[in-house]
Ligand code: SF4
């Protein structure tokens with residue numbers, strides 16, 4: 001059943017923002033309750049769902065985050081990428097990055113310049129930390145990531161589904 005739901009979400013990924021907006025008030029209300037309850041097993045529940053759902057979804061059939069979200073790029077990310085690409089950080093920044101409204105480096109434009117046509121990441125081994133962690137469902141203290149997850153539901157079918165599961169389980 002979950003496999004089918006995820007497959008449908010993936011098939012119609014363009015409708016995900018609309019779908020997420022429609023259910024946002026209910027999910028948001030659920031998240032507010034969860035922040036008050038502070039369930040002790042939230043991290044393990046989310047991590048279990050992460051493993052379950054990523055077993056059904058191949059990100060190479062999606063690539064939606066790499067097409068639409070700009071990951072925050074840290075100095076450490078820049079160093080790593082520059083070493084791998086054998087490019088000076090000044091040139092890398094000039095070519096690929098801009099500073100956003102939070103004063104963070106992000107890619108100048110999306111889709112990401114390192115996203116290949118077949119959805120492969122051309123810098124996979126050296127991709128930014130934010131890319132490695134997305135959609136943050138294996139992060140600890142997930143309770144602090146509920147607000148960002150509310151937004152990420154518009155992009156990623158995995159966090160869309162996990163958000164529903166969390167609200168169903170704890171509220
Ligand atoms: S660096 Fe790789 S994983 Fe990160 S957004 Fe670009 S293509 Fe996606």
Ligand code: SF4
Nearest residue numbers: 059062063064065156
């Ligand atoms: S992390 Fe989510 S949005 Fe990104 S490619 Fe995988 S399923 Fe798609």
